[in-house]
Amino acid sequence: MSSTIEEQIKALEDEIFKTQKNKNTEYHIGKLKAKIAKLKEEQEKRRSSGGKAGxxxxxxxxxxxxxxxxxxxxxxxxxxxxxxxxxxxxxxxxxxxxxxxxxxxxxxxxxxxxxxxxxxxxxxxxxxxxxxxxxxxxxxxxxxxxxxxxxxxxxxxxxxxxxxxxxxxxxxHPADVVISKTEVGGVEVRSTVKMTKMDEEMARSVVSEYGYINADVVIREDVDVDQLIDVLTGNRxxxxxxxxxxxxxxxxxxxxxxxxxxxxxxxxxxxxxxxxxxxxxxxxxxxxxxxDLISVYLKPQGKEADMEVPLVIRNGATVGDVCDTLHRSIRPNFRYSVIWGRSAKFPGQTVGLDHVLQDGDILSIIKKRGG
Ligand SMILES: Nc1nc2c(ncn2[C@@H]2O[C@H](COP(=O)(O)OP(=O)(O)OP(=O)(O)O)[C@@H](O)[C@H]2O)c(=O)[nH]1
Ligand SMILES: [Mg+2]
Missing domain, CATH: 3.40.50.300 (P-loop containing nucleotide triphosphate hydrolases)
Incomplete structure (x- = not known):
């Protein structure tokens, strides 16, 4: 085979285009898609190592x-x-x-x-x-x-x-599929849900086609071939x-x-x-x-909270994220924090850096002495 990657991809894409889509050709198409994904990955690698592509x-x-x-x-x-x-x-x-x-x-x-x-x-x-x-x-x-x-x-x-x-x-969103390499045993597929868009056997052959020899594949969502390939490719x-x-x-x-x-x-x-x-x-x-942003009000230790101007952060952000937003010197000097509002189990709960905040929370960050 002396054809370029572009030509190989084109040929596979043409083949998919020409193939009648039905139950009997599903496997074949799945495999072709896995092949294309593999080639495209190779193509990306070459592009980003070439000068101009950078x-x-x-x-x-x-x-x-x-x-x-x-x-x-x-x-x-x-x-x-x-x-x-x-x-x-x-x-x-x-x-x-x-x-x-x-x-x-x-x-x-x-x-x-x-x-x-x-x-x-x-x-x-x-x-x-x-x-x-x-x-x-x-x-x-x-x-x-x-x-x-x-x-x-x-x-x-x-x-x-x-x-x-x-x-x-x-x-x-990323599909709930976990692929882990193993030493032996070939490609094993398990699913925890009923699969309506692709069966386990097909998943197995796509994963193999992509280049895995031994792997455990756990599927926890009713995914189709394209979603599985997204997981295999990993850079989505x-x-x-x-x-x-x-x-x-x-x-x-x-x-x-x-x-x-x-x-x-x-x-x-x-x-x-x-x-x-x-x-x-x-x-x-x-x-x-x-x-999906939320507002958090900061309360300096021993003072009233500033309820006029909130700090805006992403939903799901932690106390640690707030520290990093405020100043990089805060995290190393963090002792504990006190929280009021929706995320607090009770008003004035003491929490650490991993605590996840909610909209409208009031937060007090206590630093180490001298920090
Ligand atoms: N009628 C009308 N014309 C508009 C509107 N918004 C923009 N235009 C016109 O559309 C043309 C293109 O506007 P731009 O804002 O330069 O469009 P662009 O998408 O940035 O274009 P590129 O930078 O070339 O991709 C200009 O002549 C604008 O005056 C609008 O709401 N109504
Ligand atoms: Mg423009």
Whole structure:
């Protein structure tokens, strides 16, 4: 075989495309998908060891969370950034006005949310078209993806496919499957749930095809082949996504908008006109809600808590995370903390660094003497 990796992938993809999909071909297709995943991994490895592929935009994360504006050229991403933040990104009536990542900060309900305006994405961006791979590498690091859609050009699937091609999964979660290598015994698959999309035998053959010789596979969720391959590949990122339909000032038909809401079922959808400033408050609120942030009030030892200005953190954050947000000198000097509110078993409970906070908690951090 002297064909390149690209050619091998293409041949396998063509084969899947040509194969009738039914019960009898399921196994075969599963195996082909595993082969493709393996080859793509190899391809990624080569790309990232080659010089040019290492190129990325330098963006420093800041604030409580990072939001990426993803969309085709000229849908109004830069106009939106300018509406949401104090940044000033160039707006133009032609495609690819934005050639760099332009960051801005949206301050909302005491949260500082970093918004990244990006160059427009096009089909085959994941293969490198229009600096696509660099744009997508920025998207990989975002907590929330805003799919910006022109009211009359609503093909979001092209965008999602490009994200998927670089391992980004939108509005889903890692499958509950654990694969551990073993010394002997071949590939063993056990499932704790009824499997309706793929049986154990198929899971076994996909895992083997991917290159495992001995492994224990425990499946605790009704997954399909693609989800299993995501677990095998291991470098997927899971991000939230929502849809923003821009330029609604051009839409006169209310029914048309209803249809769009239907089309994007499963996503939060916000209709706006960035230019005419319609729907911006709702957009800000929806972004905030999707980021799943909470507020914690700090109480200096022996003083009243500051109930005016909360500290904003991610839902699920611990006392230790708060320490790190405040200053890096705090954790090494941490003695204990005292907590009031929803996460406390009783008001004034003493807790440690691992304690998980809840919205509205009041927290007092006690440092070591002299710390
Ligand atoms: N009618 C209307 N036009 C808009 C709206 N928002 C943006 N535009 C126009 O759409 C064009 C593109 O806007 P940009 O903000 O530059 O779009 P972009 O997505 O950043 O484009 P690229 O950087 O090239 O990918 C400009 O002519 C804007 O004035 C809107 O809400 N309504
Ligand atoms: Mg732009």
């Amino acid at each position: 190129l990325t935009y330098a963006v420093k994360k800041s604030g409580n969370a990072t939001v990426a504006l993803v969309g085709f050229p000229s849908v109004g991403k830069s106009t939106i950034l300018n509406r949401l933040t104090d940044a000033n990104s160039e707006v133009g009536a032609y495609d690819f006005t934005t050639l760099d990542v332009v960051p801005g900060v949206m301050e909302y309900k005491f949260a500082k949310i970093q918004i990244l305006d990006l160059p427009g994405l096009i089909k085959d961006a994941s293969k490198g078209k229009g600096r696509g791979r660099e744009v997508l590498s920025v998207v990989r690091a975002a907590d929330l993806i805003l799919f910006i859609i022109d009211a009359y050009d609503t093909n979001i699937h092209v965008l999602i496919r490009e994200l998927e091609a670089v391992g980004i999964r939108v509005n889903s 990122v899971y991000a939230k996504g929502m849809v923003v339909v821009n330029k609604i000032d051009l839409v006169k038909d209310k029914e048309y908008m209803k249809g769009l809401r239907q089309k994007f079922k499963g996503y939060d959808v916000v209709f706006i006109s960035a230019e005419k400033e319609i729907g911006i408050p709702e957009l800000k609120e929806t972004i905030y809600q999707n980021l």
